[in-house]
Amino acid sequence: MSADLRVRVEAIVDTGPAGEAGAVRVFDLRPIDGHSLPAFEAGAHIDIVVREGLVRQYSLFNAPDETHRYMVAVALDAATRGGSKHLHEWVECGDILIVSAPRCHFHLVEDAPFSVFIAGGIGVTPLWAMAQRLLALGQPFSFHYGARKAATAPLLDTLRETLDTNGIAFETAFEADGGARLDLARIIANAPEGTHFYACGPRGMLDAYVAAGAVRPSETIHLERFAGASEAVTEGGFEVELARTGGAFTVPAGQTILETLKSHGINVPHSCAEGICGACECRVIEGTPDHRDSVLTDAEKASGQTMMVCCSGAKSSRLVLDL
Numbered sequence: 001m002s003a004d005l006r007v008r009v010e011a012i013v014d015t016g017p018a019g020e021a022g023a024v025r026v027f028d029l030r031p032i033d034g035h036s037l038p039a040f041e042a043g044a045h046i047d048i049v050v051r052e053g054l055v056r057q058y059s060l061f062n063a064p065d066e067t068h069r070y071m072v073a074v075a076l077d078a079a080t081r082g083g084s085k086h087l088h089e090w091v092e093c094g095d096i097l098i099v100s101a102p103r104c105h106f107h108l109v110e111d112a113p114f115s116v117f118i119a120g121g122i123g124v125t126p127l128w129a130m131a132q133r134l135l136a137l138g139q140p141f142s143f144h145y146g147a148r149k150a151a152t153a154p155l156l157d158t159l160r161e162t163l164d165t166n167g168i169a170f171e172t173a174f175e176a177d178g179g180a181r182l183d184l185a186r187i188i189a190n191a192p193e194g195t196h197f198y199a200c201g202p203r204g205m206l207d208a209y210v211a212a213g214a215v216r217p218s219e220t221i222h223l224e225r226f227a228g229a230s231e232a233v234t235e236g237g238f239e240v241e242l243a244r245t246g247g248a249f250t251v252p253a254g255q256t257i258l259e260t261l262k263s264h265g266i267n268v269p270h271s272c273a274e275g276i277c278g279a280c281e282c283r284v285i286e287g288t289p290d291h292r293d294s295v296l297t298d299a300e301k302a303s304g305q306t307m308m309v310c311c312s313g314a315k316s317s318r319l320v321l322d323l
């Protein structure tokens with residue numbers, strides 16, 4: 001994890017029935033020394049050391065011009081590896097947490113003629129930071145928010161009030177309340193030319209969004225995933241050479257590049273280990289990566305200049321990395 005910061009849990013606000021799947025807990029994190037926190041870009045996330053040995057990523061949803069606090073929302077999800085459960089059950093107001101400086105791989109095009117945000121459940125968080133940024137800039141956008149139930153939809157009241165006050169089109173869809181799903185094809189088709197689209201939510205919604213967005217220029221279709229979209233490359237059988245520190249290692253079958261380097265005592269910064277946070281990004285000096293991450297854009301992947309070593313492999317027999 002990059003640069004450690006110590007923050008105090010100033011406040012906790014619950015949405016939905018505590019302890020039940022789908023319940024959302026909002027954490028207001030403040031610097032312990034009264035100084036400012038590092039500034040962040042709309043769409044950024046931080047790593048939180050949930051407990052020793054367990055680091056998870058959470059998007060910042062407060063306005064990006066705030067440096068006195070970081071706000072994150074954590075949905076209780078029985079299917080996760082324990083990060084949300086621990087934050088829901090064990091963390092209390094006044095606790096000190098270790099977090100990273102913010103990182104951003106989900107960039108907002110601030111001067112687009114129009115923007116469309118499509119949120120699914122807890123995926124609303126990075127999009128809400130982006131929307132607040134566009135509000136501050138006076139840029140036009142619409143916001144479309146789907147969730148299972150209104151009662152557990154994170155930040156719903158805040159969004160409704162702020163967007164209504166500012167005259168921003170706000171569409172909601174709550175399936176378990178008898179509503180339909182967001183009609184992604186319609187939303188995308190109805191947006192004016194030059195619109196940039198941003199989506200974050202569950203995998204099925206994002207796959208449908210990518211399919212619906214195929215009618216638009218690919219550079220206008222932005223998304224962030226909370227879980228890796230592809231399995232890591234573990235076929236092995238290629239060599240990794242480290243240009244700066246020296247050493248060459250064969251990646252064996254059953255291991256990722258990151259695992260191989262760790263087994264040789266080489267410490268590469270990393271966090272999620274599933275291709276979604278960008279912490280393990282390395283510059284590629286020679287060779288062709290086999291990309292499996294959800295961080296780089298298609299154009300960045302095609303350029304082959306960098307790669308995520310936690311999940312991506314090699315199409316060539318040898319990779320030279322700037323490590």
Ligand code: FES
Binds near residue numbers: 281
């Ligand atoms: S560690 Fe998160 S993308 Fe590799």
